[in-house]
Amino acid sequence: MNEAGLPLGSDVLLTQSTRPEFGHYQANGALPAAKKMKTNPRELAEAIVKQLNLENIAEKIEIAGPGFINIFLAPDWLASQCENAIKDSHLGVSRHSTPATVVVDYSAPNLAKEMHVGHLRGTIIGDAVVRVLEFMGDRVIRQNHMGDWGTQFGMLIAHLEDRLSAEQALAEVALDDLEAFYREAKVRFDDDPEFASRAREYVVKLQAGDTHCLRLWQKFIDISIKHSEAIYDKLKVTLLHAHIMPESAYNNDLPKLVAELRKQGLAITDQGAEVVFLDEFADKEGKPSPVIVQKSDGGYLYATSDLAALRYRNETLKADRVLYFVDARQSLHLQQVFTVARKAGWVRDEVSLEHLAFGTMMGEDGKPFKTRTGGTVKLAELLDEAVQRADRLVVEKNQGLSPEERQEIAKKVGIGAVKYADLSKHRTSDYMFNWDSMLSFEGNTAPYLQYAYTRIQSIFRKAGINGELPPGRITLNEEHEINLALKLLRFSETIEQVAAECTPHQLCSYLYELASLTMSFYENCPILKQDISPEIRTGRLRLCQLAARTLRTGLDLLGIDVMDKM
Secondary structure: OOOOOOOOOOOOOOEOOOHHHHOOOEEEEEEHHHHHHOOOOOHHHHHHHOOOOOOOOEEEEEEEEEEEEEEOOOOHHHHHHHHHHHHHHOOOOOOOOOOOEEEEEEOEEOOOOEEEEEEEEEEEEHHHHHHHHHHOEEEEEEOOOOEOOOOOHHHHHHHHHHHHHOOOOOHHHHOOHHHHHHHHHHHHHHHHHHHHHHHHHHHHHHHHHHHHHHHHHHHHHHHHHHHHHHHHHHHHHOHHHHHHOOOHHHHHHHHHHHHHHHHHHOEEOOOOEEEEHHHHHOOOOOOEEEEEEOOOOOOOHHHHHHHHHHHHHOOOOOOOOOEEEOHHHHHHHHHHHHHHHHHHOOOOOOOOEEEEOOOEOOOOOEEEEEOOOOOOOOOOHHHHHHHHHHHHHHHOOOOOOOOOHHHHHHHHHHHHHHHHHOOOOOOOOEEEHHHHHHHHOOOHHHHHHHHHHHHHHHHHHHHHOOOOOOOOOOOOOHHHHHHHHHHOOHHHHHHHHHHHOOOOOHHHHHHHHHHHHHHHHHHHOOOOOOOOOOOHHHHHHHHHHHHHHHHHHHHOOOOOOOOOOO
C-alpha cells in the first residue's frame, strides 16, 4: 500500500477534463483501486485527496459521483508556468534524461525512377519524427536506404550507354526525365531480345565490379540523387547527401552474412537457394515461412541487404531504437527480417525495432492518387502545382505584396499545405487528396495555422513592438486567457507523445487547437484597446508571444515555415 491507501502499482488515470465543471484534470484511479481493495470508491477518493500536496498548484479539488477527483488548477500557478516557458528557449519541454541513439530509415526512393507521390508520406512523416526526437535530445542518425542496385540497373546502364554513344549527349541530358528514360529502356528490354540479353550481361558485370558498367551506373546514380535532393530542398526535408546509405553500400557484406547464417544452421540449401525457414510465421498448415537470402543463381534479395543494414545499425551505429518508415505492404517482410536478425544475434535484446507503417494517398475517386491519364504523379510536379495554386490564393487575399514577398509566401503556403494535409492524418490511415481543402484558410490546415501566426505578428506591429516585450507578467482572469494558458502548457506532453509513438498527427491536432484558442483569445480579450490597463495589455501580449513561439516551433518540427504577414 502507498500513503494514500492505494494498492502498489495502481494506475493514476489522470486525464484532461472534457467539461469545465469537472475541472481542468480528472483523476479516476480510485474506482478501479477500490474494486481491487473491495472498499467504497468515494471513501478511497477522500483518502487520496487528503494525501495530495497541490498547495499553490490547485485552486480547488472536488470529489464527484462515485469517486472521480476533479482538479481545478490555480490561475496564478498557470501564469507562473507560462512565464517559465517564455524564459525557456525550449518552451518548457524537458529533454530525455538519458538520450537514446535512434536510427531512422526513411524516404528511400528507388533511383531507377524519379520520386513520385508514393514517396511523400514516408519522407515527410519520417522527417517530422526525426525533428521531434532531436528536439527531445536524442542522438538521431538518418539513413536514406536508396534503391541503387538490382536487375533493373543492367537495363538502364545499357540504355544510357547507347544514348551517350549515339547522341554524344551528356548524362544530364540523357537523364533529364528519369521516368521517360526508364520507360524507353523498359520498352527496349521487352521488345528487343539482343538488348535484353546485353542488359542481363550488364547486371552480372555490374555485380562483379566491371569498371565500364560501374562508371555508367555511377553517372546514373549521381543524376538520380540530384533529382531526389531537389525534392528534399522543396519539401524542406532535412535529409542530406551524407545520410545516403544505399543498398550498394552493403554489397561486400552479403556473402559473409549468408555464410554466417549457414554456419549458425539458420540458412539451409533448398532447391539451390539459401533459405531461412521461420516457424514464427508458419501458415495454417504449419509450414514455416521461407526467407530467401541468396537465389540459386547466386544473386541476393532485399531481405539480404536489409539484414546487412540492420546488423550495421546495431553493431556499428550502436542503435537503441531503429525506426523504419516503410509502407504497410512491407510489414511481413520487415517482421521476417527483424526475426532473422534477432535469431542470428545481430540485434541486442534491448534494441527496439519498429516498423512505422503508413497508409496511401488517395484521389477523389477513392483510388490511389494518379494523373488524369492514370500515370504516376511526379512529386516535383505536384509541389510546383501547389505553389502555383497558393500564389493565386495569396494574390486574392493581399494585392499589396511585392513580387518577392508574394513568391516567398506562395512557396511557404503551398508546400506547407501539401505537407500538413498529409501529416495531420493518422499515420496508418489512407487519406483523400483535395486541393481546395488543403489550401483553405479555415479548418485544420497549414494556411489556417500560418494565418494565426501572422495575426499575432500583426498585433505586435500595431503595438509598436519589435523584439522584446516591455517588462511585466501574465495574469489570468478571463476564461479565454486560462484556456489558452492551459493549452500552451500541454505542448510538452504532446511532444513527448509524438516522440514515443511517432505520430505527427497528434502535434497537428495540438497546433490546430492552439491556433483556434489563440484566435478566440484575442477576439474576446482586447489587447490594444485604450481602456485596458498597461498591466493587462502586457500580460496578454506575453501570452501572444508564447502562443506565437509555440506555433512557430511546432510547425518547424513538422517542417513547415511561418511568415510575418501573408
